[in-house]
Amino acid sequence: MRLRDIVSFALGALRGYRTRTALMLLAMAIGVSAVMILTALGEGARRFVVGEFASLGTNLVIVLPGRSESAGGPAGLVGETTRDLTTDDATALKRHPAVTRVAPIVVGTAPVSWGPREREVPIIGSSTDLLTIRHWKMAKGDFLPASDLDRATPVCVVGAKVSKELFGTEPALGQWLRIGDRRFRVVGLLATEGRSIGVDVEELVIVPVASAQALMNTESLFRILVEVSTSEAIPKVKAHILATIRDRHQGEEDITVVTQDAVLETFDRIFQALTYTVAGIAAISLAVAGILIMNVMLVSVSQRTAEVGLLKALGTPSKVIQGLFLTEAALLSLFGASLGLIIGEFGSWALARIYPLLPAAAPWWAVAASLGVALLTGVLFGVMPARRAAKLDPVQALLRR
């Protein structure tokens, strides 16, 4: 029998039982599109988070006080004390040629008041470099002025919400407000679009780091953000930071240096795992579709027993009969999978439309895998019914009408 005839015979059989074929196509399509849409969601979430982290600053190295590993005994007994990170440390870090920006950070909350209105607001003390490192934007005025880190200039930058709550409709720029027991002049308003993980810029007051230290009565920094010129330079800068701080801290390595890459990689892995998980769950529906195909093909074989008997009486070898039914199953899953591909593509497109923030798109491996699995299950589950058809006893088969 010619290949073309085999295919058109199988197509004819599929057309001959429209409801059955339509249901099978639906089952297969749902399976494939479920895999695609769910992985598209997972991928979208992953890319979203990775993108958010990138917006925290590229080529960023974060210096935290204290060691992440234990020193092997109670710190006090071994004589190892954790020294604070200071603004001098931050200044020292700036000396490496690959370091472009350094932003020391002090955080805390303090009562902020203007006239009769008072609010408890998160305060960040930092340097002028913070704006660039965090990719924030100014709505009005300027960010903190560039100056030595230990100069406590009485200026501040406020977020939109703080500005609205304190000043209402009056212009905030140039006003003097009170933070704690000190007075600061508002020099700038932060734009609202710059949102980044963990910080709500709308509800924030930023002051020079030395002013914040005075406000909170502390010498120590919460952390230091170091921006490196190129990502290749990061390992060198990391070593430089460790060496510099060790020198300044009497030979003790009492800091932790975290690179943006490490954080990103962790999140990347988490979301990758998440995507695999949902893909796995969706794959179950593919397997169900495969089993459905087997069921329907089995029913089809018994429905068409007389036809099989006729084919045998017409001298069709068992192999050809098996091939006919297998082709039918393969075509069924091929069409179902293609349909699912279209639905899946459309679904991810619609998702991307509904959640523009989420760059939802099924990764190529999910598309390839779902198509592969669909065809494989279709053919695999088609083998048994096809064999059953080929093994039918022609005399018995022909007794059926």
Next chain:
Amino acid sequence: MIRLEGIQRIFTVGDQEVRALRDVELTIGAGEYLTIMGPSGSGKSTLLNILGILDRPTSGRYRFDDLDVTSLNDEDQARLRRRKIGFVFQFFHLVPRLTAEENIELPLVLAGVAPAERRQRVTKFVRAFGLTERAAHRPEELSGGQRQRVAIARAAITEPAMLLADEPTGNLDRTSGGEVIDILEDLHRRGLTLVIVTHDPEIGDRAKRRIRMVDGNVDSDRVISDET
């Protein structure tokens, strides 16, 4: 052309053995026309199935031309069936989703004949069987007589050496039954070996050679000469 020697066919139904054919001896020459008659359960259909190589005898030898059919494997038996034997059934066994024309074409499709040649032969047969107007209709839209004509055209299109008909008129009224027998006899006149299994003595008596089966045995095998 055909020699059956000591053919037995035993079915096992539950724990009981049913001897459908016991020791059948039969020789059929090329171009012969014979009818097989007998009461229900006498083994007529079983004999026909064995002649058509749809069924294997439990014991005995079956020679077709110079081939020992019983020793052939399934694939070779299928090939022999495809090339030499045509079937006509009581219930027509047309494929419901195919048109009359496509049903007639089916054996050629299965045999891998090229489409151009297929079309030519099908057109010829459709015309010869008076089915031109009904060629594009599905079996459900055809009358019983038309269905059986389609079935006979399908059996004959491969130009087999032997045509086996199992109660070909069993589901037809007298008129269309007569037409069907006429067509079959016409095919026989063109050289086809024709074997008809029937209940109907009127049809049974049309052939020169009449075989009567009783209890799985050939009870009588008479050749009627033209004079009587």
